[in-house]
Amino acid sequence: MRIRDWDPNLKVRLFSEAMMNITFWMFFPFLTIYFAEEFGKNKAGFLLVFSQIFSVIANLMGGYCADRFGRKRMMVISAIGQGLSFLAFAFASSPWLQSPWVGFVAFSIAGVFGSFYWPASQAMVADVVDEKDRSSVFAIFYTSINIAVVIGPILGAIFYVNYRFELLVVAGIVCILLGLILAKWTRETAPIQKVEAVCADRKWYYFLQNQVKDYALIIKDRTFLLFIIAGVLAGQTFMQLDLLFPVYMKDVIDFQTLFSIGDWEFTVKGEQAFGLVLAENGLLVALLTVAVTKWMSTFKELNVFVLSSVVYAISIVLFSQTHWIWGFIVAMAVFTFAELMGAGIQQSFVSKLAPEHMRGQYFAAASLRFTISRTIAPLSIPMTVWIGYEWTFFVLTILALASAGLYWLMFYSFEKKPAVGS
Template sequence: MKILFTFNKTIQIRMILNFISITGSAMVMPYAVVYFTNKIGAALTTITILVIGILSLLGYLIGGRFTDRIGRKKVILVSEVVSGICFLIISYFDSFDYFYALPIIIAFMIMYIFESAANPAYSALIIDASDEKNRSVIYTCFMWISNIAFAVGSVLGGFYFEKYSAVLFFIVGVSSILSAICTYYFIVDMYVNKIATKTSKENSIINKAPFSISATFASRIFLFLCVGILLLNLLSEQFPNYLSIRVVSNYPIGNISGFNMIGYLHLVDTLITVFAVGVILKVTTKLSEKGKLMIGLALFSLGYICLSYFIQPYFLLLGMILISIGRLIYYPTLQSITAKVIPEEMRGSHLSILGLLSAMGGMLSSLFILGMEYISESSITIIFICIGICIILNYYSAYKFIN
């Protein structure tokens, strides 16, 4: 896409590093649960995942605060170096025939803390280096690149993780450290540069002001964004949780097994995201920002309702098509709106809160796995409909305060 070459140099470099990072993570992280289950058993794996999830939430908060205090670049550098070292430690201990559970688990925990801490810095860096005119397109390109990278990494991991996990962990560790080196030399932290131009008094206020939850949530529009991101992730994380279990338990249908159907749905999602992004951009160009947001959210919600109600392959594929198209429409628009309403000097703190709520939404989605034992599928569909309506009404109400 020619448009990629029109972006700020920082954006271009971040896209390249983002591709490398996601490719590396996709080679190992989707298989980490199976990896731990085979080594330490399901019970200890579950406890490990819960602890890692809690530490990740803590990482978001710490990263957001330091992103505003010391700048985006420093947080990214520290996070990528520490994450890289952790992957190298995991690779080293994984290379032995005996499984050294304690150092590997500790390394995973530290790595997740620092990776979570870097997320607000990554987001703030992109916002700093973009403007309202091209921000929506930039987020679309990032989503496009991320999906390609995830597909490539997943395929490589599927072929090589079982026999060469130590090698893959080593590759991810080295790539993380190389990413930090590239960030150090080639990426400009525009936020730090802006701080440097202020008076020493203003600089002191920005960097030494105590973190205030009340100040962070003072904006009514930000409260709407918080509720929205929680509900969106509560819905979007249903596919790897409740919906996948539902598909597997209701199949085979004909010659298609449940796992085959899940694979087809993932394939459709990837193909649409990778190949239809240009068409979606062109078709929605003339729509207003509000129009794109509402249409995208409606299609996205309708897709999940289809997945929760129907079980026939064609309807499931239709649901995934609606989800993919809806996400391509609403996601870059929502990210652009979020960037516009968050104050520059508190971007890290605000983005960390949104990231934390996003993770919480994913964690809450797992409750539907327990609920399916007591609630009928049709009742869960009704819950999905209510969540979809709440999402649309929430962002419709939020838009009144944007201007």
Template sequence: MKFRNLQRNIKIRLFTDFATDLTQMAIFPFMAIYFSIEVGQGLAGILLMINVLCSILAGLYSGYLSDRLGRKKVMLFALTIQVSALTVMAFANSPFYTSVWLTYVMFLISNVSSGVINPAASAMIIDSSSEKDRPFIYGLQYWSGNIAIAIGATLGGLFFESNRFPLFCFFAVVSLTTLLIILKFIHETLPVKSEELVTEVEKPERKKSFLSNYLNVLKDGRFMVFVLGTIFVMSLEFQLDKYIAVRLKQEFHAEFFGMDISGVRMFSIIILINTICVVVATIHLSKWLSRFNRQTVLTVGLIIYSIAFGTLGFSNNFTILILAAFMFTLGELIYSPTKQTILAGIVQDDSRASYMAINELSFNVAMLIGSLGLTIGAFVPSSVMAALYFIIGIAGLICFRSAVSYGKAKEVKISHEVTTR
């Protein structure tokens, strides 16, 4: 599989996802610092929680609308709002006018628009891809997303504090370009049944309400077990810049060839190793792994990932931490595209965006658990945290394997019923 052989919608989505990730990472992580300085840390925390809550609700409603109105329509509407919000944010941080509250309102609107875009964009990739091509596509998406995150964080670090006006202007132009590309080149992918093929039983189902739509998704046991696995595994990743970073700052100190390495520097080295390995190895590794059984690949990847996080949770040995950084990245590279491929095969065809909206919600839950880990770590030794990390990783693996096994068992049962009729 090569990039040039991908369906046009996929190619464009990969490019626009890159632009969206770049915009978000150059702005959003630095807004907490900005609001803490301008309105105080306590109020800033409340404002950011409101922001996350609104984004979650917007994502859920986006999933519902995307399965009824179409992916492209929802994405165009959200991007139009985002371009407008970024433009006003630039104005509110310009040499002519400054307003922290106008900045917050526009930041909230921009973040909500991103929450609207994600389920529709994720569903569009599933609509436009085959099961055979998805490991390569998700590997490529993971690779480009990490590069966008690295570049965006670098741009934000360099320009956010002293040059917000040109930074916001630049990303307003980036979002406008993304909007025009989607408008011009992407075609709608929402599966539409011919009216002649829709039975009387199916017609009311197509008009189900927002609440009943998500109740049906939540009743899908296989998918919800998969979501639980996602929460477990992603909560480990959110430990990296919380408990693990704090622990290294407090406990770690080493010398390497006469160079003094503090805990903060060690954390930076781990992130650097992760970024370089992702950029260099993702695509080649995804191609190679696509020839193996997905359940086996997922199992191997998550075992490596869990062991690595357990090691990062307690070791203060420089060499062991370097090895753990490589292992954590390798495990992530192995399991992540495979997990996304399995997810794409689990969701129901007529509610893909709704399923992806719930999947997006799992990341917010995992983020909260990641923050909770910092609190727990203040009361228990690092060895307990390491054991807890390994258990959480294995619990995630069990959930993923259960979801896959449940699907196979169901397929065998249906096949048996059809055969015996």
């Protein structure tokens, strides 16, 4: 499906979200290093876990609200709220105030608003795109994000250390502009529902009760539950991209020569090396997502899901066995291939399972793979203090292989009993 044939909502989002993502990735990859230096590895790990608990709750509420109150409204509120949070973070890193605690609180609130945005944005794609084209549309949005992952860290490596305040201000302004653009140039796509009138004496917890009831129905879908659990285990590997990897590379790389020409050498230290491999990840994804997604669609979904987790495990082993910049570059290429195998296809799988009137909640529940993963994943940072890097990487490898087994079990269940909404 060509971009010029897309629904106008998606065209507006593709280009406006791209600008937001570029500014976001100019500083986000370096925040784990920032918090680890300010609070220490142990405290930083637990604080990041704590902040993600609120994101998990917000993610579920976001899916419910996207179905009840509309995709557009939730996306506008989320974008503006995230922008205001980044401005608060900027103030905490400004010439007038240096407070890592205020910055951490603002970062956590921004994460909550981001969790509200995600299910509404995914459900909007499913609302306006036919099932046969969804994988390719999701893949293009994924490519857009990863173009930002190429450009953002390179610019961030140049400007972040000396201009963190200015970067955060720009990120806040761009997010607020995104909210205003969505408010003016997009339309609501949620299916019209018969909304029960709210009585004046309705208790405050009425909507919460309805939300719990709806998600309980989703979790009873055995296939979908296995999908989430397997995704959480696999997520312990790919979430390390901006958690364990930058800290590890900073510790093991002092100064290394990337290449030399005659007497001239290009040397990098840990943070710069991480910026390079992160940009490599984004570049490969930007160039290859659509092609690899198309290639993967020719195979059985079972094989793609299982092999993706196995390749993740291989990449983790490669990362653990090298302290050399070119070794990290090779390991990142393998890691990226595992990432590309599931891009687009997993989102399309969710839309296949979800009933039309519950798409927002299904996408919210599906993205628990990421929010729960991001909640648990920061524990890898204090684990390096408790058991060392080698054993930490070994645990991550086992979790990736366990996810492969659960994906196999998921498809066995899917074939034996049709999933909800199929």
